[in-house]
Amino acid sequence: MSWIFPIVLLLGMLYLRRNYASIKGWFGEAFANRILSKLDPEQYTVFHDIYVPTEEGGTTQLDHIVTSPYGIFVIETKHYEGWIFGKEDQRNWTQVIYKRKEKLFNPVWQNAGHIKALKSYLNTEDNTFYSIIAFSNNSTLKFTEPFTKARVLQFSHLLQVIHEYSTPVNSKRDLQLINAAIEKLKIVDKKQKQQVKKEHVTSIKVKKAAQKRLATSSSCPKCGSNLVMRQGKFGQFQGCSNYPKCRYTRQMSS
Numbered sequence: 001m002s003w004i005f006p007i008v009l010l011l012g013m014l015y016l017r018r019n020y021a022s023i024k025g026w027f028g029e030a031f032a033n034r035i036l037s038k039l040d041p042e043q044y045t046v047f048h049d050i051y052v053p054t055e056e057g058g059t060t061q062l063d064h065i066v067t068s069p070y071g072i073f074v075i076e077t078k079h080y081e082g083w084i085f086g087k088e089d090q091r092n093w094t095q096v097i098y099k100r101k102e103k104l105f106n107p108v109w110q111n112a113g114h115i116k117a118l119k120s121y122l123n124t125e126d127n128t129f130y131s132i133i134a135f136s137n138n139s140t141l142k143f144t145e146p147f148t149k150a151r152v153l154q155f156s157h158l159l160q161v162i163h164e165y166s167t168p169v170n171s172k173r174d175l176q177l178i179n180a181a182i183e184k185l186k187i188v189d190k191k192q193k194q195q196v197k198k199e200h201v202t203s204i205k206v207k208k209a210a211q212k213r214l215a216t217s218s219s220c221p222k223c224g225s226n227l228v229m230r231q232g233k234f235g236q237f238q239g240c241s242n243y244p245k246c247r248y249t250r251q252m253s254s
Helices: 004-018 020-036 107-122 155-164 172-183 190-214
Strands: 045-053 059-068 071-078 082-085 092-097 100-105 129-135 139-141 151-154 227-232 235-240 249-251
Touching: 020 045, 020 059, 020 071, 020 155, 045 107, 045 172, 059 107, 059 172, 071 107, 071 155, 100 107, 107 129, 107 172, 129 155, 139 151, 151 155
Parallel strands: 071 129, 082 139, 129 151
Antiparallel strands: 045 059, 059 071, 082 092, 092 100, 227 235, 235 249
16 A cells, blocks of 8 residues: 555645646735734725626636725735736736746736726726735835836735725725625635636636637727727727727737
């Protein structure tokens, strides 16, 4: 039976290697959970791992939502090590560990999509939403320009930044309605959550595959008109030349 342990160890190592990104992300979210649990529950309500419906019919996963009289904080956690380089208007940022470089999609853009979906779900367009990107304390943030659309920081500064916002913008009644709406998105049953997560991952893969197929096309898939390059607040994208009759847009590939 001495052969069992090496096999179990090998299977465990293979599992960890295959699921490394997910496990690393889970640890980052769990660490942020512990930090956010220190917020005053009389003032702040914290939600974790919430799947919000999107206008396209899918879902987007929000790591953390903190509601308060001082605003709604949408927090994207990145449990990354090494040096992190990037600018607010760059599609991809760079992680450098020794001589190895890895790309990551601009988390400011990513969280902007999360906030857009949450605003749509809550049916509000006010400006009481704050975007926070929280990196691991093991990372070194090498940004050379300030950010205007999000606060980008390390886990250790998370509470400090949240407490910087001290002007009330939401009434007690507003918060009750907001919290009740978000509460409906919480999934307690583990099997149901696994299914939702599976469908979420599948929809992302389908979307990426569709974007890849369209990458070589210069025609609008909705009306057949030509696609033209446009500049938006989050960078370049392709839009239909038949705008405003056709509002199709396509983000540029990485």
